[in-house]
Amino acid sequence: MDMEKVNSMDFGEFVDVFGNVVERCPLIAAAVWSQRPFSNSEDLEKHFFAFIDALPQSGQEGILRCHPDLAGRELQQGTLTAESRREQRGAGLMSLDAAERLRLAELNAQYRARFGFPFVLAARLSDRAAVPGELARRLQRPPAEELRTALGEVKKIGRLRLADLLGAAGLAGP
């Protein structure tokens, strides 16, 4: 892994490349830049996750609130980030019928009303058939446990996005 290139990035380059590892939270990349040099991709990922874990609950909930709903308004309006659009399309969430979309909208609304943040799941590790059931199941979980679960999904999304970036941007090495 050619971490030499990553470690040589100035602040602007680093945030340009890694600013959306956590959806719409460039602050995290901006903070992690200070931790360079990174010994390898796991070390880089560890710093992203450590920042999330060190936040107060309000900050962790804030990260979740930066995520667009699955198959929600932003998908309909075409305002998703490129990463989110790819992830949601890959899970088949762009081709839901009206009934599926309505069901998901209802579940998302119930979830948000109960927890105060949106349902977050690593769409690339799921698919359109599984999402409603997973949402309904997690809807019943105690808030403290569900916050931990949701942050775990943010990390899964971040891990996959980092792997794309380090692999695709010619940063992958032997």
Ligand SMILES: NC(=O)NC1=NC(=O)NC1=O
């Ligand atoms: N609410 C969400 O789970 N959003 C998302 N999951 C992904 O995998 N990408 C998203 O934007």
